[in-house]
Structures are given as C-alpha cells and as structure tokens.
Amino acid sequence: MRILVVEDERLLCDGIAEDLRLEKYTVDCCYDGPAACERLFVEPYDLVVLDLNLPGMDGLELLRHIRTEQPELRVLILSARSQLSDKVAGLDLGADDYLTKPFALEELEARVRTLLRREFRQRESLVQVGALTLNTVTREVSGRGEPLPLTPREFAILEHLMLHRGCWISQEELMEHIWEADANPFSNAVRMHISSLRKKLRKRLGHDPIQTKVGRGYRLAGEETA
Template identity: 85%
Template sequence: MRILVVEDERLLCDGIAEDLELEKYTVDRCYDGADAHERLFVEPYDLVILDLNLPGMDGLELLRRIRSEQPKLRVLILSARAQLSDKVAGLDLGADDYLTKPFALEELEARVRTLLRREFVPRAPLVQAGPLALDTVAREISVRGEPLPLTPREFAILEQLMLCQGRWLSQEALMEHIWEADANPFSNAVRMHISSLRKKLRERLGYDPIQTKIGQGYRLAGEEHV
C-alpha cells in the first residue's frame, strides 16, 4: 500500500512517515500543497494523509481537486482545526476521515488500516490465498497459521500479489505501488526482492507460488496451478 503524507511541519511529517513505514506501508512525503498536487498527477497512491494549513495550496483546495480528478482516492485529513465547522467542511468536500491534532500515532495507524480495508478488503480483514493468509489489521502474513517473517519490501510485494489475485502485475506496477517516488525505475530491486521472497515461500510451502510471464509480470498461483 502506498501513502502520501502532505504536512508542512517537517518533523511531524517525517515522524508520521517513519511510523507508517514501520507498519510496512510505502510512504512518500510532501511539505507543500502545490507540490502534492503535481505529485498526485504522476504517482499512484492508495491514501493521502492531508494537513489543511499548507503553503502553496490550501489543504481544502487540494481536497477539492483530488475529488474532481481522483474521486476514488482515500483522503484522511489531519489538522489542528478542531472546530465542528472545519470538520464538516472537510467531510462535505469528500474527505473519508478527519483526525485533529494532537493525536496518538496508534489512532492514526488504526484509521489508516480502516480506510485501506474499506477499499481493498470490504468484507473481511483477512485475505486468503491458498495456505497464505494476509491479516490487514495486524499487518502480518502467515502460512497455515504460522507467521511468515518478511522484510518490509517482501511483505509489500506479497501483499500486493495477494490483493490482486488472478491478475498479472508488471515490474513497473509493483514499483509504482511499493517504492518511493524517487526510486530508480531501471534498477533490479523488484527482481531481487522477488527472488528472496520466493526462497522463503519455497522453504515454507514446498513450492513457489509466484508465476512469471514475459511481457506480463508476476502473479500468485494456488498450489494446484504450480
């Protein structure tokens, strides 16, 4: 899952990003509303965490443009504006949630999980793919009930494959959803992490569930298709 944090207080922005990265999300940071608007044109995100008091472009104006240009993109407002009228204005403009400052990181994490589950797992917090299970609340992947230790990148790749079961995902698509905006698109990073992920899956499953097809990319297969 890829998140954009738009917050002009750099220490707070960096702290939020680092905390969410520990939760195995891919996070980009932006300190200016206008810069965030430009980035949203070229990079795919699953969620935007948006402050309202921003230089370059006010947060509410940025929210208006997001709703006009990307109506399905999840937006969580994070603001010191605690008046009921401010909350109503943000929600009326299409924000999916509103959290006032100061806040606890644990509450922010919980709201992020809820918003992302709402889009990708509308009926249950558990995604099953054969013997693999993705717990979208605990942010864990297990094999037949036993936790599977993965690096954050390995987790993000397998999570994306499980959420997109039956679909081929190109290296470019994985790069867009999992790596930061400044990552080198011509690196071998995806292949390297796929290789290490396959090794761990083979050790636990006895087979490699990740299929590769030239010109198509990668997808997750069940045991019966291996």
C-alpha cells in the same frame, strides 16, 4: 498499500511516514500544496494524509482538486484546526476522516487501517491464496498456518500479488505501487526482493508459488497450479 503524507512540518511529516512504513505501507512525503497536487495526478495512491495549513495551496483547495479528479481516493485530514466548523468544512468537501493535532500515532495508525479496510469492503479481511493467508487488518501473513516473517517491502509485494491473484503483474507496476516516487525505475530492486521473498515462501510452503513470464511479469498461483 501506498500513502501520501502532505504536511509542511517536515519533522512531523517524516515521522508520520517512518511510523507508517513500520506498519508495512509504502509512504511518500510532500511539504507543500502545489507539489502534492502535482504528485497526486502522476502517482497512484490509496490514501492521502492531508494537513490543511499548507504553503502554496490550502489543504481544503487541494481536497477540492482530489474530489474532482479522484473521487474514490481516501483522504484523512490531519490538522491543528479543531473548531467544529473546520471539521464540518473538511468532511463536507469529501474528506473521509478528520484527526486534530496533537494526536497519538497509535490513533493515526488505527484510522489509517480503518480507511484502507474499505478497499476490502466487498471481500473478507483475510485474503487466502493456496496455503498463504494475509490479514489486511493486522498486516500479517502466514503460510500453512504459521506466521511468515517478511520485510515491509516483501510484505507489500506479496500483498499486491495476493490481491491480484491470477493476474500478471509487471515489474513496472510493482515499482509504481510499492516503491516511493523517487525510487530508481532502472534498479534491480524488484528482482532482488522477489528473490528474497521466494526463498522464504519456498522454505515455508515447500514450493515457490510465484510464477514468472517474460514480457508479462509475476503472478501468484495457488498450490494446485504452482
């Protein structure tokens, strides 16, 4: 899952991003409205954490753009504007949630989980492929019933493959959905993390469920077709 944090207080923005990365999300930061607007329309995101007092473009104006161009994109407003009228304005413009400052990171994490859980409203919170089970709520994965410790990047790759099980996923798509916007698209980062993930899966499952096809990318297969 990929999140964009839009907040002009750099220390706060970077702190939120780091906290969410520890929760195994891919996170980008923007510190003003115009930069966020530009990035939102060239990069795919699952959620935007949006401050309202932004230089260059007010957060509510940015929200209007989002709802016009990407009506399904989830938006969590994070603002010091605590008046009821501000909350009503934000929610009426299409925000999915509104959290006032100051706030506890634990509450922010819970609200992010709740909003992203809507991705699975037509599915169970437990995604299973073969002997692998991924909990979209606790952000944990197990193999053959035992916890499978993964790095945040390994988890994100496996999550993407499990959510798109049976589909070929290109290296470019993994870079687009899992790496930050400033990542080098010509690096071998995807192959390195896939290799590390495969070793852990092979050790836990006794086989490698990740299939590779030249020109197509990667696909996760169940045990019966691995």
